[in-house]
Amino acid sequence: MLQFKRYLSRLLGACSLSLIAATGVAAQSHYQGGHTISEFTPTCGDYGWGTYEWGVSRFRPAGAGSNPVDWHQISFHQGRFSWHLLVPAAAQAGEWVNARFFAIGSRHNDQSTIWVRLIDPPSGILWSNEIMLRMNLLSFEGIPNCDITVNAVYRATP
Amino acid sequence: MKKFNSLFPALTFVLAGAVGTPLLADVFVGGGFRSDLTYYCDPSDPAISTYVAAVRLGYRPGQSNGGTSTLTVNFIDGTQQIVVYQDVEESRFRYPAFGGWVGFWSSYNNIPRPRLRAVHLRVIEPAGGSDIGTADQIFVRFQVSNYWRTRGCTATFAGVLVNSTTAAYATGGSGLDRPTGAPAATDAPDFVIDEVRDFEGRGAGPEM
Numbered sequence: 001m002l003q004f005k006r007y008l009s010r011l012l013g014a015c016s017l018s019l020i021a022a023t024g025v026a027a028q029s030h031y032q033g034g035h036t037i038s039e040f041t042p043t044c045g046d047y048g049w050g051t052y053e054w055g056v057s058r059f060r061p062a063g064a065g066s067n068p069v070d071w072h073q074i075s076f077h078q079g080r081f082s083w084h085l086l087v088p089a090a091a092q093a094g095e096w097v098n099a100r101f102f103a104i105g106s107r108h109n110d111q112s113t114i115w116v117r118l119i120d121p122p123s124g125i126l127w128s129n130e131i132m133l134r135m136n137l138l139s140f141e142g143i144p145n146c147d148i149t150v151n152a153v154y155r156a157t158p
Numbered sequence: 159m160k161k162f163n164s165l166f167p168a169l170t171f172v173l174a175g176a177v178g179t180p181l182l183a184d185v186f187v188g189g190g191f192r193s194d195l196t197y198y199c200d201p202s203d204p205a206i207s208t209y210v211a212a213v214r215l216g217y218r219p220g221q222s223n224g225g226t227s228t229l230t231v232n233f234i235d236g237t238q239q240i241v242v243y244q245d246v247e248e249s250r251f252r253y254p255a256f257g258g259w260v261g262f263w264s265s266y267n268n269i270p271r272p273r274l275r276a277v278h279l280r281v282i283e284p285a286g287g288s289d290i291g292t293a294d295q296i297f298v299r300f301q302v303s304n305y306w307r308t309r310g311c312t313a314t315f316a317g318v319l320v321n322s323t324t325a326a327y328a329t330g331g332s333g334l335d336r337p338t339g340a341p342a343a344t345d346a347p348d349f350v351i352d353e354v355r356d357f358e359g360r361g362a363g364p365e366m
Contacts, residue, residue, distance in 0.1 A: 034189015
């Protein structure tokens with residue numbers, strides 16, 4: 001049993017390591033903060049999106065507390081639209097990975113897969129217990145060629 | 159000599175026009191959090207320093223808003239505004255400010271007057287940029303002293319903000335080395351909210 005716990009501990013450590021590498025901090029189970037969406041492609045505009053969006057957001061890192069081991073959970077809340085993203089815990093900055101997308105208040109209310117690529121955050125600006133998440137998403141809201149960039153910053157919440 | 163007295167203002171006006179001022183003031187909007195409330199914000203609450211509230215943020219840098227810098231914080235229960243009548247630079251200086259709160263249950267001007275310190279004012283996009291007034295994307299971290307109309311109470315606000323004045327559609331493709339094909343269906347767990355938390359608004363501060 002002890003060996004299994006050690007194995008689980010190493011597994012959790014490995015899963016959270018990649019995002020920690022991208023964000024630069026150790027993971028706690030629940031974070032609150034906010035985000036912006038920018039660099040919408042013109043195709044997004046054809047479906048009613050403007051040139052920018054912003055809102056409040058939550059982040060639950062994989063393997064921390066009771067969170068799922070294999071997936072980071074992120075929810076984004078804008079005025080009349082909310083969406084949720086599951087990003088593989090093993091995602092590394094600079095590589096495309098399959099994430100899971102789910103939205104409400106939009107034309108696209110079912111779950112789907114989506115390409116996501118994490119971007120390294122700038123260094124030297126985060127305090128302890130803070131995470132910055134930057135990423136490119138392709139085919140946002142299930143719209144082919146609607147690509148966006150997300151910037152978000154979070155603080156651990158006890 | 160009298161002729162020159164009238165010439166100088168005219169010349170100044172022409173030069174100012176030649177140098178050019180922004181046609182539209184740069185307004186940044188985004189999101190982040192309020193954190194690190196200090197002991198004097200509510201001495202009766204031992205957990206006061208641990209509270210985190212997710213907030214929407216607005217910031218108008220004085221550098222591109224005629225020398226008036228404005229921080230706006232939207233909570234669930236109202237909006238806080240902090241105004242400094244000069245350009246705010248990243249430094250240890252705490253700028254004298256004017257504050258106001260408009261909430262569902264109360265509205266007031268902040269007395270004693272707050273002070274605003276910019277701990278971080280960083281350009282995220284364009285990468286390597288330094289002009290906070292006209293950047294596309296910025297990271298900010300402000301400390302507000304005399305917050306909640308309480309002397310000795312300091313709160314920290316941090317967030318990422320996009321320039322809503324200059325934001326435009328990305329043209330010519332995203333410039334990304336895109337993967338080919340649709341992403342494979344992944345065996346992800348269901349979307350489950352496993353506990354209930356609110357965003358801990360408490361923007362108005364403790365009952366006074």
